[in-house]
Amino acid sequence: MRIDIITVVPELIQSPFEASILKRAIEKGHVEVYTHNLRDYSTNAYKQIDDYQFGGGAGMVMMIEPIDKCISKLKTERNYDEIIYMTPDGETFNQKIANKLSLKENIIILCGHYKGVDQRVRDHFITSEISVGDFVLSGGELAAAIVCDAIIRLIPGVLGNETSALTDSFQDNLLAPPIYTRPADYKGWKVPEILTSGNTPKIEQWREKKAIERTKQRRPDLLE
Structure with a gap:
């Protein structure tokens, strides 16, 4: 381009x-x-x-x-x-x-x-x-x-992980779900257990559910 x-x-x-x-x-x-x-x-x-x-x-x-x-x-x-x-x-x-x-x-x-x-x-x-x-x-x-x-950033090869752009907010008319990284427990503030379970299908279900909830709360117009 x-x-x-x-x-x-x-x-x-x-x-x-x-x-x-x-x-x-x-x-x-x-x-x-x-x-x-x-x-x-x-x-x-x-x-x-x-x-x-x-x-x-x-x-x-x-x-x-x-x-x-x-x-x-x-x-x-x-x-x-x-x-x-x-x-x-x-x-x-x-x-x-x-x-x-x-x-x-x-x-x-x-x-x-x-x-x-x-x-x-x-x-x-x-x-x-x-x-x-x-x-x-x-x-x-x-x-x-x-x-x-x-x-x-959408051009193939620009981002280190090409799937990253596909999971951004707005790509599927949803806001992105909450995201976490290490440590899993910081000052007693814990990462949801599902994300450390290793159960990929369940994790994806959780993410989709949270994305829908966040979109309904913050940008309900996207769901119309």
Whole structure:
């Protein structure tokens, strides 16, 4: 998989890919991630990529021309399965979307900034719009990092144990059950005996039961 991220602040999006699982995924060749500074595609000496909005109003708007130049250049080099715009009014990101995107080969992610992008960008270039929640960030970079992390960890070979991602919360519309590790008894706080019994079928039944209970308690909407 290749992910191209278009941003006004490349320094902000680069750091998540320089550590931990994402770094190892890149080093092992499971994914390629490239950032593109939108100012490199500006049409004037001031590297301007935003302007006042027509009709007046507060806030600057990302201009269509630099975005067009950047996306068009990338599209001459390869075909893209998705061109995603990170925006608060997009579709709320979830595990189902992450699963679908993890199967793609080439993705562009455009990070919004200021008041947003010229609507013509959304009308003519963007194939999907994603939000990470009902709140507004100062830019789409952190949201893009969240989306990338959720996608990349699903790529085969990225996690040490490939079944780990399949048992995460939301994969089957359930929250994950409680988990424990050593010691089995800490200050009198004991691990449920079933988990140390070695009876795998019974353990799986217990986990499913606890997952359903936790989902009913915390996220009953997932069971609807």
